[in-house]
Amino acid sequence: MASPLRVLIIGARSAGLLMAHVFKKIGISATVSEQDSSPTARPRDWNFGIYWAQARLEEILTPELNAALDTMQTDPAYKRHAGSVLPLINGKTGEPLKDLGAPYCLRLRRRPWLELLRGGLDVRFSKRLAHISTVEDGVIATFTDGTTESGNLLIGADGAHSIVRQYLFQESPQDALLLKSPILATVAITTLDRGAAAAIRKLNPTFHMTLDSNDPANWTFLIVATWHSEEDTGLQGDDAILDDLRSRAHDLTFPFKESLATIPRGTKMWHTRMDYWPTKPWDSRGGLVTLAGDAAHSMTFHRGQGLGNAIRDVAELQSRLGAMASNTPAELAKAVQAYETDLWPRGYDVAMANLENSIRLHDWDSVTKSLMLTEGLSRVGERMHGASGQAVFGTP
Numbered sequence: 080m081a082s083p084l085r086v087l088i089i090g091a092r093s094a095g096l097l098m099a100h101v102f103k104k105i106g107i108s109a110t111v112s113e114q115d116s117s118p119t120a121r122p123r124d125w126n127f128g129i130y131w132a133q134a135r136l137e138e139i140l141t142p143e144l145n146a147a148l149d150t151m152q153t154d155p156a157y158k159r160h161a162g163s164v165l166p167l168i169n170g171k172t173g174e175p176l177k178d179l180g181a182p183y184c185l186r187l188r189r190r191p192w193l194e195l196l197r198g199g200l201d202v203r204f205s206k207r208l209a210h211i212s213t214v215e216d217g218v219i220a221t222f223t224d225g226t227t228e229s230g231n232l233l234i235g236a237d238g239a240h241s242i243v244r245q246y247l248f249q250e251s252p253q254d255a256l257l258l259k260s261p262i263l264a265t266v267a268i269t270t271l272d273r274g275a276a277a278a279i280r281k282l283n284p285t286f287h288m289t290l291d292s293n294d295p296a297n298w299t300f301l302i303v304a305t306w307h308s309e310e311d312t313g314l315q316g317d318d319a320i321l322d323d324l325r326s327r328a329h330d331l332t333f334p335f336k337e338s339l340a341t342i343p344r345g346t347k348m349w350h351t352r353m354d355y356w357p358t359k360p361w362d363s364r365g366g367l368v369t370l371a372g373d374a375a376h377s378m379t380f381h382r383g384q385g386l387g388n389a390i391r392d393v394a395e396l397q398s399r400l401g402a403m404a405s406n407t408p409a410e411l412a413k414a415v416q417a418y419e420t421d422l423w424p425r426g427y428d429v430a431m432a433n434l435e436n437s438i439r440l441h442d443w444d445s446v447t448k449s450l451m452l453t454e455g456l457s458r459v460g461e462r463m464h465g466a467s468g469q470a471v472f473g474t475p
């Protein structure tokens with residue numbers, strides 16, 4: 080009798096864990112290997128909106144996990160509803176630019192969401208993938224600790240800097256490289272001064288914030304500031320990044336300027352250039368090695384599409400797996416190849432569309448032509464349902 084199928088998933092975050100749930104549901108063994116030593120090994124965190132992929136997420140998750148999603152929201156009081164919007168505001172004048180429709184959106188706190196997804200899965204930490212090799216009907220993953228795992232399929236859900244992508248493009252390594260956008264980003268998760276916190280929250284009742292009491296000084300905010308610059312700043316150190324952020328806010332109006340001015344010194348800050356990878360078709364070695372999530376399509380985040388597309392990847396693979404005539408290596412490989420034909424053009428389109436959107440958002444002359452204003456938060460070219468929640472200050 081043939082051995083049961085086994086899938087190796089690299090990366091234990093949204094894309095990898097959702098993939099593992101799909102295999103668990105259909106009775107195929109899947110192991111998730113994660114390089115970090117624990118879920119909290121990296122201090123960086125954020126929250127994300129799901130604007131159009133809610134129905135696809137529901138297809139993937141069990142009823143129990145779906146029911147728990149509302150407890151992962153940034154604002155525990157927020158109830159999904161048809162009228163929720165993400166307000167776009169002119170930071171210099173305070174004038175509303177547009178309310179972006181975000182019906183039934185979800186705004187999830189990333190850490191509790193990942194914790195929820197890890198439940199019941201075979202997740203192994205401190206397992207950094209070092210090398211991949213393929214044999215007939217199978218793939219062997221070698222980890223930096225010297226151990227190996229064999230399977231019938233390896234899925235690289237290992238993020239924007241994917242080592243699996245590097246393996247798939249080893250004949251033309253430049254094709255796997257992340258590209259640098261002309262946009263810099265500074266991100267903080269922080270409390271604010273009581274007055275600024277209350278004023279920010281008042282901007283819109285469906286602006287989702289994490290609240291831990293009725294005192295605005297205890298609420299936490301995800302602050303994201305981005306600007307166009309071809310030059311790197313070379314900024315290092317939390318307070319230097321904070322000082323730079325404040326200096327960029329000098330002509331913003333209330334409460335934006337005040338909110339940045341009241342971020343406490345010593346707050347952990349992240350500063351980076353936004354990068355992207357417009358998907359290129361890869362040689363999956365006959366359906367043995369593939370990619371999902373940011374590894375398959377990294378994109379700038381202004382329209383919040385990265386997680387939505389990771390969810391779509393998983394839902395699409397689930398559909399192809401559902402069409403397998405039997406649980407054999409050949410049928411699995413066929414399902415993977417069919418999945419890739421959906422993913423490749425979509426990944427390229429969304430990465431490029433989101434780059435163009437990000438560039439236009441930072442140029443007053445073209446802001447009204449940006450996808451953010453013309454298409455809102457919908458899937459590019461398709462209006463579906465969709466969300467809000469973080470304070471985004473773009474400075475054209």
Ligand SMILES: Cc1cc2nc3c(=O)[nH]c(=O)nc-3n(C[C@H](O)[C@H](O)[C@H](O)COP(=O)(O)OP(=O)(O)OC[C@H]3O[C@@H](n4cnc5c(N)ncnc54)[C@H](O)[C@@H]3O)c2cc1C
Binds near residue numbers: 095126206266383385
């Ligand atoms: C500030 C911010 C706001 C965002 N807002 C939104 C939003 O509102 N809506 C939205 O849809 N998207 C949003 N995104 C994008 C979204 O967060 C990403 O698209 C999504 O998290 C990608 O998940 P992933 O599982 O593909 O990759 P990742 O989360 O990057 O996970 C990859 C995992 O692989 C592991 N790994 C890497 N290399 C190895 C290796 N060699 N061996 C083993 N493990 C490895 C990593 O440690 C990591 O755990 C936002 C992103 C940011 C930064």
